Amino acid sequence: MRRHLTGRYLLAWIVLAVVLLVYLFPIYWLIATALKSRAEIFASDPTLIPQAPSLAPFQSVLFDRNMIVLLRNSILVCGATTLLALAIGFIVCYPITRLQMSRRVRTNVLNWALSLRFLPPIAVVVPYFGIVRGLGLYDQPLALILAYTLFNLPFSIWMLKGFLAEIPRELEEAAFVDGANRWTAFRTILLPLATPGILAAGIIIFAFAWSEFLFALILTATPRGQTFPVGVQGLVTQFEIIWNDMAAAGVIAILIPLAMVILARRYVIQGLTFGVIREK
Amino acid sequence: MRVSRWLAVITAVLIVGACQSGTGASPSAPASVVAPSAVESAGGTVPSEASPGEASPSEAVPSAVASEASAAATTGAQPSQLTIAAVQGVESIGLKAVAPDYEAKTGVALEIVELPYPQLYEKLVQTFQANDSAYDLVMLDDPWMPKFGTDGSLQPLEPLGIEKDPDIAPVIYEVGTWPPPRGPVPPSEVDKPQELLGITIVGNVEMFVYRSDLTPSAPATWDDVLTNGQAQNKEDFPGYVIRGAATNPVVADFLPILWSFGGDVFDENWNVVIDNEASMTAVNFLVNDLKSIAQGDPSNTDAADRSRLIAVGEAYQSTTWPGEITGTIESADSTVKGKVSYIPIPAGPSGKGIGMMGNWLLAVPKASQNGQAAADFIKWMTDPATQKTYAEKGGIPSRTSILEDATLGEANPYFEALADSFASVPNWRPRTDQWNAVETALGTHLNAILAGTEEPEAGIKAAAEEIRGIMQAAGYPTQ
Known part of the structure; x- marks a missing residue:
């Protein structure tokens, strides 16, 4: 029973984590882009984390x-x-x-x-x-x-x-x-x-x-x-x-x-x- | 009790604040507006006419009054502020850069209202139809001249004291003249007198950019473009970049090729010739030959993508506009500065390379209450000293002596090619107020051909039929 409950909780956490990622990633991407320089945005390979974050x-x-x-x-x-x-x-x-x-x-x-x-x-x-x-x-x-x-x-x-x-x-x-x-x-x-x-x-x-x-x-x-x-x-x-x-x-x-x-x-x-x- | 009082106070503050902000009397006016008091302290003179608040565009001028306003425009009354509708982007950088100089010199504050390209057109149509005096000056893309010229939305500039200058190429005045001084004239406009309605402030002619560090000799013909492109074409380094996004972008990219191949959209009598033999040769050159060395999925590429590819060194050559050069290819973030060269459009089988104009003009709306002051600003903008400052501060000039200035040319490597492009008389897009519809029809099919969803011949035939329908419905003798 306990194992069954733990499994269900784990599944629920995984589903919630995926949903959270789907909802939060665009917001993260928005914030990360806002902190990037134009040169970084120009690059062909996009960076997940701003290399030189700036409030410019x-x-x-x-x-x-x-x-x-x-x-x-x-x-x-x-x-x-x-x-x-x-x-x-x-x-x-x-x-x-x-x-x-x-x-x-x-x-x-x-x-x-x-x-x-x-x-x-x-x-x-x-x-x-x-x-x-x-x-x-x-x-x-x-x-x-x-x-x-x-x-x-x-x-x-x-x-x-x-x-x-x-x-x-x-x-x-x-x-x-x-x-x-x-x-x-x-x-x-x-x-x-x-x-x-x-x-x-x-x-x-x-x-x-x-x-x-x-x-x-x-x-x-x-x-x-x-x-x-x-x-x-x-x-x-x-x-x-x-x-x-x-x-x-x-x-x-x-x-x-x-x-x-x-x-x-x-x-x-x-x-x-x-x-x-x-x-x- | 406390809640209701707070609500009442906050409501009153917000509504009063909103209304005050609407009158333009708010102290935090846009940065581009220099307050008259600031000008005064800078040594300028402050006219005693209306305050900025009184010049609010909200005071819509009824149509009957607008013509009186037009007449009053020649009285020379000096307003305290001129409102300019400008396109958002690199095209208005020079204008914004020199505006403080004018304000310091004359005391006339300039409020520059920037709008993106499509919204600027819509806003101008809406404002002109409403005969509203919101704008004293407007920036127009030259293909818009037929629409606003036909509608009579603009004030003639010569009666306001604007004279032609021999240091400015005749084609620059011609593009601001309505009805057009050459080429086919819309049937409704044939009997109208020619009037100068707009003066170029952004000398925009489509040119050609290539990596001169890889191929030192410039391509003289489109055959050279193809040969060089094939030699340089690699995976992740296309030999040519096509700006193939639907409607305006792909048409703007294709017309110089079409003209250089001897083709056209219309002949001198407004008959559609986009499906004749010369035009089809140009279409096939674009969608077969150039596409074979182009980037992946050119049908989704617009100017921003194209100039980025060139600027980061991931493409070999393309057509280009001065706006792309100043904003991206020659910007501080570019990796190809000094590695690229600019030339006029290469020659096609017709023996000529024909660039396309996309000049940005300054014009005075009919409803402007400050026509004379607006014309005075245009005169100041185009005089040699201002044009030099304008070019130094990132503007794209059109005066020949400025384009040929060796010092300015060093900082702006495209100036020589731009001067040559003006000298060789670039084409303008067909001068009809139906151009937007025509461009949409042609640009939709060209895009579909590039995407591979239509065959070249069938797509162009379909576009030709649609264009014939558009023109005939508008009363043109098109066959």
């Missing part, structure tokens, strides 16, 4: 190519998108989950939100471009914030709806009995309890917005509005693919969402497992 590609991407401006734009756009999508999501979800409402209205609102998710971005990018130009928002981060908010709203609504529905109404009702009004109960009871869910939804919305490329390419023209992914694709030029700079940009692009997940991992896990065990 990071310096080149952020400062020589001035992509730090695009990074700043990305952080602003994604941060504002996340907060706006969560705020609107709350406005939609609060009445659905906390107030008396007909089932038909509730279902229609949720279905409408879901229908937005099925809208292919490519189908609306041209009319959206016309609207943005008409509003004088072309090449402004605000245009991207509005577009990203719209496309992430279904996600925000459906996730928040799930989290809010899990918080017992009795807690708020107890606050009402103690004299709290609806706003006070929302601030002091509902919002703190929903924090793990908000963080989980926020990080996922941020990650979606962070990697968006199509709208950022179409709706911006200069570094005033461009985001980081638009800059990264510029490293494939007509006569050269600047591999080490591109890999450095990839590492930078990974770092920010990764740091967010690591810093808030407790809340993310708590949020994603929120309501897994339901007591009836």
Whole structure:
């Protein structure tokens, strides 16, 4: 029996190790490439470990190519998108989950939100471009914030709806009995309890917005509005693919969402497992 | 309570920050932009016109206003900043290198917005169609001139004071003129007056590179290319590198061979001749003779792979662009510096070697609100002193005296071949706004032939039929 169990564990470890390798090797390769010199990348036989590791590609991407401006734009756009999508999501979800409402209205609102998710971005990018130009928002981060908010709203609504529905109404009702009004109960009871869910939804919305490329390419023209992914694709030029700079940009692009997940991992896990065990 | 307050504060900060960043008023503007205050302290004068923030491209100019803006362009009003759309890569290195000099001299800051090759074209089409004033100057690849010339997207430069200079080869002005001064003219353009719409800032002509340390005498003909290549061809050291990736790359690689063999895509009346006898001889030379000494799988090779092979000493010879030379073959990481030589395209059975132009031009969009200032910048860019600095800092010049300068030639061993290429009048790609579609059709079949999935004759016949269809549908008298 013990031998059988040991064999199964060993097999499981081998499978996990292979899966880990498959997932981690591209990330390792990205980091290794980002540390290599151009001469090393030119060589016919690729090296697994950088021979003379250097941070020069990071310096080149952020400062020589001035992509730090695009990074700043990305952080602003994604941060504002996340907060706006969560705020609107709350406005939609609060009445659905906390107030008396007909089932038909509730279902229609949720279905409408879901229908937005099925809208292919490519189908609306041209009319959206016309609207943005008409509003004088072309090449402004605000245009991207509005577009990203719209496309992430279904996600925000459906996730928040799930989290809010899990918080017992009795807690708020107890606050009402103690004299709290609806706003006070929302601030002091509902919002703190929903924090793990908000963080989980926020990080996922941020990650979606962070990697968006199509709208950022179409709706911006200069570094005033461009985001980081638009800059990264510029490293494939007509006569050269600047591999080490591109890999450095990839590492930078990974770092920010990764740091967010690591810093808030407790809340993310708590949020994603929120309501897994339901007591009836 | 704390959570909601923090959320509100962070939301406000991010949205206000994003909006401010959109107005261009942010202090951390792109590095290529010199703030007027910095210029002032450097001894320049700061015009009192709009601030950089006010020059935001977001203030889209309605089409009716654009023509007024065009007219206002000749008033000589000095803006504080010019925005230039440039191609990302070695082609814009020289421009970026001399930009601070202009800013110091005039106080006009230059914002250089770099975009990769395909995205630059798409962005220009989109911006011109929207009549948007986002860019005051644009870099154009010369095959784009038919599209933008036909659409009337650019301002004529001669009324803005740009004059032809005898030190610049006539073909360089011709490639920036629309309708084209020679060769077939699109039917819709025949009655239009010729106007100079673009000035070359990157003198790009396809040339030929070979390992002169292995074969001291340069190949004079394509037969010599084949003979030398066969002699040098070894495993892991191909005798010739074909840039055979689908669409633009393989067509750009093939056209100089086609022309040197007496073939062409169109005749003078827009009839398709890519499937005639001379053209088929050129096709067979590429896909049979040259392929027999080429690298493995040439159908997947693009310029970056080709120049890398030459630069690391793993290939013998190929056609090449100045951008590949400055960016890779003559770069600090190259192992063949001093071991390679550059010559114009070798002669074919026609008796001539015909290079292909891929000049990068500077042009002023119709919607630019700063046409005169943009033209002033072009004049400064092409004057002899700037061109010398430009060449010293890695730019690819087109002025004859600069290309023939012995000191500059020592540092840039391709200058002499480039000057000779301009002097022998290189060809441009057919001047039609249908060229992109034609190139895609031809480049798809040529690539399939190189990959071995189509037979040469059948593939070229199919390409010819597709090209006839494209041209006839666009109203050309093509047969």
